[in-house]
Amino acid sequence: MPDPTRRRVLTSAGRLVLGTAGLGTAGLGTASLGTAGLAAPAVARERRVWRLATSWPKNAPGPGTTAARLAERITALSGGRLTVELHAAGELVPALEVFDAVAAGTVELGHSAALFWSGKMPSAPYFxxxxxxxLPEGHDAWLTAGGGQALWDELYGAFGVKPFAAGNSGIQMGGWYRKPxxxxxxxxxxxxRMPGLGGEVLRRLGAAPTTLPPGEIFTALSTGAIDGAEFLGPWQDLSLGLNRAARYYLWPGWHEPNGSAEALVNAAAYAALPEDLQRLIATCCEAENRRGPAEAxxxxxxxxARLREDPEVTLAAWPExxxxxxxAQSEAVLAELAEASALDRRLRDSYAAAKARLLPWGRxxxxxxxxAQLGA
Structure with missing residues (x-):
């Protein structure tokens, strides 16, 4: 006779698992079989297994470890009701196809960066x-208080994707170059190698920008297939070994003064979750969004400090x-983006209003x- 305390549960994503119902408050091991009969069984709780595909190499410092912690947080805090399996770039889908995989429901979760989707949505790099x-704190202020999140939801919602800010690599460097x-x-x-809007600005200045996934940057730079490359900040750049591929390290990172990572959730799978698990995902993303920039x-x-002591590395400022x-070219690029659609225009106007509001306070x-700290 089948055990009445167990049932087969088909999750919203189509993953078949087993759900277990407890009997009363005493548990299965101490349930009484007196004349009153069994206590009414609690409703079986579904146990879902979701897959998280990332654009980052396995264990990559910064966004890679952020994605790993996100998977661990959701799994642990849900008590196993939502188990998230982490897959690094290329394990399930290529690094630059994470958005499409989430949109199609191939995976339920993704962790990446919005600038990779400019070919699909020209204004995506805003996020x-x-x-x-x-800067990072201003970007988060725009998302949470300035209407940015609603525009992000609208932009990605057309593809069946719900976005969350989930990590930040902070202010970035200007990149590594083989020649001064x-x-x-x-x-x-x-x-x-410079994706996103910064790459378009470089193109207008005469360079030939290209987009490469993080795992391919070192080889391309060290072999001379490219002449320069930006990734993130010193911590993550050293983890890729870029200091062994080029000598000249420029600052500031004018192209990416902020480094937001994103969690991408398949909208249908998200809607099928109980409300408490939806809130849990949002809370875990927010936790990583706070931890990421502090760690970076x-x-x-x-x-x-290590790079300053390396005689093989030359730190230099971008020429004025x-x-x-x-x-100047950045302003031109943003103006042209705003003409693509009404949503692109609203996005540009919202971001510009946030910048105008925040810069005087920042100054x-x-x-x-x-x-004052530097005596400047």
């Missing part, structure tokens, strides 16, 4: 970084003429304080 745009950059002429024809700030400072030209607050 990772905008050249000369908001002394002025605009040195950018002509330069093959540079500490590790980047540590890694930069390049920064001026890049700033008299954070920037002034940093200048």
């Amino acid at each position: 990772t970084a905008v050249p000369f745009g908001l 950059i002394a002025g605009l002429e040195d950018l002509k024809g330069l093959r540079v 700030e500490w590790r980047n400072a540590e890694a930069l 003429p390049v920064l001026r030209a890049a700033r 008299v607050g954070r920037h002034a304080l940093l200048g």
Whole structure:
């Protein structure tokens, strides 16, 4: 006779698992079989198994470890009701196809960066970084208080994807180059790994930008297939060995002053979850979104100190003429994006309003304080 306390449960994502119902408050081991009969069984709770595909190499410091912690948090805090299996770039889907896999329901979860989807949604990079745009805390302020999240939901919702901010690599560096950059002429024809809006700005300055997944950057740079590459900050760049592939390390990271990572959730699978598990996913993403930049700030400072002591590395600022030209081209790129659709225009206007609101406070607050600390 089948055990009445167990039943087969088909999850919303089609993964077949077993659900277990407890008997009363005493549990199966102590349930009484007196004349009153068995206590009414509790409703069996579904146990779901979701797959999380990422754009990052396995155990990659920063976004890779953020994705791993996200999977662990959801699994642990759900008590196993929602088990998340982590898959690094290429294990289930290629690094740059994570969005499509989530949209199609091939996987229920993804962890990546919005700038990779500019070919599908030209304004998607707003949700990772905008050249000369908001810093990490300003970006989060726009999402949570300035209407950015609603626009993000609308943009991705057309593909059946629900996005969450889930990690941040902080302010970034300007990238590694095999030859020094002394002025605009040195950018002509330069093959540079720089995705997103920053790459488009470089293209307008005469360079030849390309998009490569993180796991392919070192080989391309070390073999000379590309002349320069940006990834994230010193901590993550050293983890890829980029200091062994090129010598000149430029700052600041004007192309990505913010480094938001995103959790992508298949909207249908998310809607099928009980409300408490939906809230749990949102809370776990928020926790990683807070931990990520703190971790990056500490590790980047540590890694930069190591680089300063490396005689094989030359740290240098972007030449001022390049920064001026890049700033002007950035404004032109954003203006053109706004003409693509009504949503793109609303997105640009919302972001511009947030920047206009936050910059004056940043000038008299954070920037002034940093200048005072440095004696500048």
